[in-house]
Structures are given as structure tokens and as C-alpha cells.
Amino acid sequence: xxxxxxxxxxxxxxxxxxxxxxxxxxxxxxxxxxxxxxxxxxxxxxxxxxxxxxxxxxxxxxxxxxxxxxxxxxxxxxxxxxxxxxxxxxxxxxxxxxxxxxxxxxxxxxxxxxxxxxxxxxxxxxxxxxxxxxxxxxxxxxxxxxxxxxxxxxxxxxxxxxxxxxxxxxxxxxxxxxxxxxxxxxxxxxxxxxxxxxxxxxxxxxxxxxxxxxxxxxxxxxxxxxxxxxxxxxxxxxxxxxxxxxxxxxxxxxxxxxxxxxxxxxxxxxxxxxxxxxxxxxxxxxxxxxxxxxxxxxxxxxxxxxxxxxxxxxxxxxxxxxxxxxxxxxxxx
Amino acid sequence: xxxxxxxxxxxxxxxxxxxxxxxxxxxxxxxxxxxxxxxxxxxxxxxxxxxxxxxxxxxxxxxxxxxxxxxxxxxxxxxxxxxxxxxxxxxxxxxxxxxxxxxxxxxxxxxxxxxxxxxxxxxxxxxxxxxxxxxxxxxxxxxxxxxxxxxxxxxxxxxxxxxxxxxxxxxxxxxxxxxxxxxxxxxxxxxxxxxxxxxxxxxxxxxxxxxxxxxxxxxxxxxxxxxxxxxxxxxxxxxxxxxxxxxxxxxxxxxxxxxxxxxxxxxxxxxxxxxxxxxxxxxxxxxxxxxxxxxxxxxxxxxxxxxx
Numbered sequence: 001x002x003x004x005x006x007x008x009x010x011x012x013x014x015x016x017x018x019x020x021x022x023x024x025x026x027x028x029x030x031x032x033x034x035x036x037x038x039x040x041x042x043x044x045x046x047x048x049x050x051x052x053x054x055x056x057x058x059x060x061x062x063x064x065x066x067x068x069x070x071x072x073x074x075x076x077x078x079x080x081x082x083x084x085x086x087x088x089x090x091x092x093x094x095x096x097x098x099x100x101x102x103x104x105x106x107x108x109x110x111x112x113x114x115x116x117x118x119x120x121x122x123x124x125x126x127x128x129x130x131x132x133x134x135x136x137x138x139x140x141x142x143x144x145x146x147x148x149x150x151x152x153x154x155x156x157x158x159x160x161x162x163x164x165x166x167x168x169x170x171x172x173x174x175x176x177x178x179x180x181x182x183x184x185x186x187x188x189x190x191x192x193x194x195x196x197x198x199x200x201x202x203x204x205x206x207x208x209x210x211x212x213x214x215x216x217x218x219x220x221x222x223x224x225x226x227x228x229x230x231x232x233x234x235x236x237x238x239x240x241x242x243x244x245x246x247x248x249x250x251x252x253x254x255x256x257x258x259x260x261x262x263x264x265x266x267x268x269x270x271x272x273x274x275x276x277x278x279x280x281x282x283x284x285x286x287x288x289x290x291x292x293x294x295x296x297x298x299x300x301x302x303x304x305x306x307x308x309x310x311x312x313x314x315x316x317x318x319x320x321x322x323x324x325x326x327x328x329x330x331x332x333x
Numbered sequence: 334x335x336x337x338x339x340x341x342x343x344x345x346x347x348x349x350x351x352x353x354x355x356x357x358x359x360x361x362x363x364x365x366x367x368x369x370x371x372x373x374x375x376x377x378x379x380x381x382x383x384x385x386x387x388x389x390x391x392x393x394x395x396x397x398x399x400x401x402x403x404x405x406x407x408x409x410x411x412x413x414x415x416x417x418x419x420x421x422x423x424x425x426x427x428x429x430x431x432x433x434x435x436x437x438x439x440x441x442x443x444x445x446x447x448x449x450x451x452x453x454x455x456x457x458x459x460x461x462x463x464x465x466x467x468x469x470x471x472x473x474x475x476x477x478x479x480x481x482x483x484x485x486x487x488x489x490x491x492x493x494x495x496x497x498x499x500x501x502x503x504x505x506x507x508x509x510x511x512x513x514x515x516x517x518x519x520x521x522x523x524x525x526x527x528x529x530x531x532x533x534x535x536x537x538x539x540x541x542x543x544x545x546x547x548x549x550x551x552x553x554x555x556x557x558x559x560x561x562x563x564x565x566x567x568x569x570x571x572x573x574x575x576x577x578x579x580x581x582x583x584x585x586x587x588x589x590x591x592x593x594x595x596x597x598x599x600x601x602x603x604x605x606x607x608x609x610x611x612x613x614x615x616x617x618x619x620x621x622x623x624x625x626x627x628x629x630x631x632x633x634x635x636x637x638x639x640x641x
Contacts, residue, residue, distance in 0.1 A: 050468045051467075052467050052468055072471065073367070075468055075469050075471075076365045076367065076470045078468070080464070080465070084464075086461045086462055087462070088457070088460045089460065090392065090456075091387070099378055102370070102374035103371045103375055103469045103471060104371065104469045105365040105367050105371055106363075106366070107364065107370075108374075110361065110363050114361060117359060121358060147465060152360050152361035183358060184358045
């Protein structure tokens, strides 16, 4: 059973703004990163899945239930942590989370028990009897997570969960998210524009841009450890490429650059030796990993970025030879 | 679902710093009660909030104070009834009766809805809590209706509790308890009907206005304006304009509608200027329906569209 499934899902605001543009995707349970720049449609997608927003056209199911028809039922099994502040300052965390548990359909006793449990889980102890208005940003984020977990959802939708947190708070929140997904077996969708965070906790990635699906694939295919070695020489890139090729390396020449397939440490030495042998001025030698940023880089950027972009997209035939396995990671749906 | 259910690894007492998050997690296997239970939970919480229960002490001052003040006339009425009944042999008429009780408590009701209406609906908008409600087992209309039901119930408490006190006072204060009971019990339908009508109309109007803005001050001012300025404006227009229009123009004020309806239900004559206007009881009833209906429509429409 797919966790989430959408077919040509479209959401327009007014006549001109298209937040989701015929989005079709299938997502299996796991910790899923939903990445995209601000305004890419991440929050809109989450809100449509929750039934907070009515889609303009197309369809979507969550846990095999239709978002248009079965909103309240779906929402009994889904937890949502919004991006913005959403807590009343004049209640204690315990009162508020208990109340939210009951609004999610839990009986009173269960709501109280689970509130104590999730507040402990997110790391709020004595503070839970204090009014939320006096909390720090980090504590408020924990309460927001707790209210999303209180009814033991099967799917947790987190919209920018580390918003406003300091580095330590960020780490703790990401660790909580990771544990929620791995140890508690709750499927998590984390929307973020911070790719570094997504890299740390997610095992699957949905990249959207301008309301369209850019890519959907396991995270490992985005950030392969086996990367590409970028070699920059002042001149004679063609001669270097030819030499490296003769030495048995898979290479591609790209202007000043020579891109070398990097499986192990050997190419470093081969390149050094070849450059010395040919008397070339070696300016730079750098191991490239596929970076998530490359997903969103404009292909008309400088050559180097363009090459990396192509690598991440698996779109350039020439690079497929350099980076095997990348082509297989194309957008699935 | 592939997750394992881990056993609790730390006893409640031993929350060492090193094991802050290492407490295990239990899945909830019990029943999920769904939308109806969510509605009831929101209604109960909102009704409690009307009187500041579950909120800090300062939130209780206004609503509880108003409840006490609402009860005062009733207590006075009982005392006056007892005293005058004894001294003048019942020939002096008690100034506080069921039919003008609405007039006596009206100011208190307006203060109550002006203070608590914005609290009920504005607070969730101000702090963006709506997205949490709407992402739960509720529908948007459930939210609006639960809030409305809560404020209606709160107003009914304010209206019926004192009248129940008057009722008890009149019955027990009479020389012949059985006869006094008989005299008063026939008024029960009018008491209940007028209170329910006033509670629904006032709550709907106040919430409709309050739901339009997250700002408490604006909402309170708007509620005061609608209840007070409309009466003054209608009164002035009534004297300025002649003929039927001059009579019916009094109905632009919600207060006049509810006072007229109450008087009609008790078969009594309303105070001036409503007495001069001699508007039929059916008109008052119709005006009440239109007032409450349109206010509820505005409220529901607002929540059908509000961003969350």
C-alpha cells in the first residue's frame, strides 16, 4: 500500500499562481525528505494531503484514503507539524497536547497518558506544567512535534521542523525526527529547504520545483560516495584526458576540466603522475560528490556546475558512463 | 508499518541526562473515536474557556465576575419578594420579573459576548492554532459549530441560572407554595424559549463578528458597536422618520428584536420606544430568525474559507 499517491494533482491560487502542477507521485513508507526552494509547493502539497486545502484538480490518497472524501478519517492517522507558530500561549504544554489528542479522536484517559508519553519523548519534563507563552523556540518546536505525535499517527508531516532553532536545537530535532521514523515505525515526511538536514535524516527524497516533481529516489542515489574527481589544468586538458584514458581510467573532458570516475584512491596518483609526466600545471583536484544542491542549480550556470547538474540528473549520456547507476535513479513515477 | 514497539527502557524516576530521549515508545492500540468525539471535546473545552476554566486566573475574572453580577438581580429579586411579600402583603409589585429579566441582564450578556466571543474564536486565529484543529478529525464547519454551541451554552447559563433562582424564590417565597408553583410553572416555556432565542442570536452575532478578525480589540469594539450603537441609531431614526418605516426601523437593532420577542413570549408590553411601535410578535420572531440565521451563515462561511 503506498503511503501517498497523487495523480495529476494541481493546486492553483487564483488564476495565475500554480502551486502544484499536475504532480503525480507514489511514496512508500519511510523517512521522506520533501525538498524544494521556498515557494516550490512543499507546504501546499502537505496541506492538500491533510485536506486543509482543496486541490484544484487531480486526485490524492493518503494511507489509501481519498483526501477529498475521507478527510477527518485520514486525519485521525496523520500528525501535522506546521512551519509557523501554532501554539496558544496561555495553556500549559500538558493541557494543550491532551486537548489536541482528544480532538484527534482519543478518549480522555488515553489522551492524558499519551500526552505524558510524547512530552517525555520530545524531552519536555517539568516545563510541561508551565504556560507555553514562556517557552523558548526550541521548547515550542518540541510541543509542536508532541501534538503531532500524541495520537500515534501512522504518518507524520513535518513542515520545516528546524525553523528558528539554534544548531544544537537543530541537531536534537533532527535526531527526534530520525528516531520517530526508525524506532517508532512512523512514516515521516519532512519538508525542508535545507538540504543538509534532509541528507542527515531521510532515506528517500522527493524534490519538487515550481509545483512539479523534479525527482523521486532513494537518498543514496543523490549523494553517492563514489564520486567524480574533477581535475583542473591550465591547459592541455585534452592531452591529460588521453593519458588518463590510456591508464585505464574512465574520463570525460569538459573544457579546462577533466572528470575522472573515482572508485578508489588510485586515480589521485594516476592523475598526479600523468600531469607530472606531461608537464601540465595542475590547478585543482577535487572529489565531487553528487550534491543535493545540484538538483536545483540552473543548467546554464558555469560549466562545472552544469556538469554536476547533469550528473545529478542522470541526463547526460556522456556522464552516465562516468557515473554508473545514476541513470537508473531517474524519477520513477 | 515496519516499526518495532520498543519496551520502556527507563523507569519514570530515573531520567538521567544521558538518556533523555531513550525512553522507548508505545504505540496506541485503543479506539479512535472520530469526528463526533472530536466535536464534543472541542465543545467542552470551549465552554470551559468561556468561563476561563483551564486558563490562567486572570482569564476567569471577567466571565466569572459577569456571572456573579448576572445572578445579583435574581438574588435581589428573591430578597425583595420575601421582604415586600411580608411587609405589604404582596400588594407591591416586584420590579424584577421574568419578562424584563432579559432587559436587566442584557448589558451583562453584551459584556460577556464582547469579552469571550473574541477569546473563543480570535485566539485560535491570532496564534494560528486553526491549522492544528483543521488537520485533525474535525471538519471546518465542526469547529465553527462547536464554538457557537459553546457560547450559546455559556449564555444559557447566564440567562437561566438567575431565572431559575427567581423561580425558586417566587415559589418558595409565596404563602401557598403549591399555588405559587402553579402560577410560575406556566411561564417556563416562555422563560426557556426567550432565553434560547436570545442566547443563539447573541452568540451567533458576536462570533460572526469576532471571527472576522484575529484582533481582540477590534472584535470587542465591533460587538459593542453592533449591540449599542444600533439601539441608539434605531431610536433616533424612529423619532425622525414617521409612518411604518419609523416603526419597523427599530428592528435594525438586535437588542430591540430580542426585547420585543421576549415581551411577546411573556405576553407583556416592552419598554419604550418598542411599546409605541406596536410591532407584532410574529415580526419579532421572524426578525430573530433572520438575525440568527444570517449571523450563523456569516460564521460558517468565514470558516469555510479561512486560511489555515
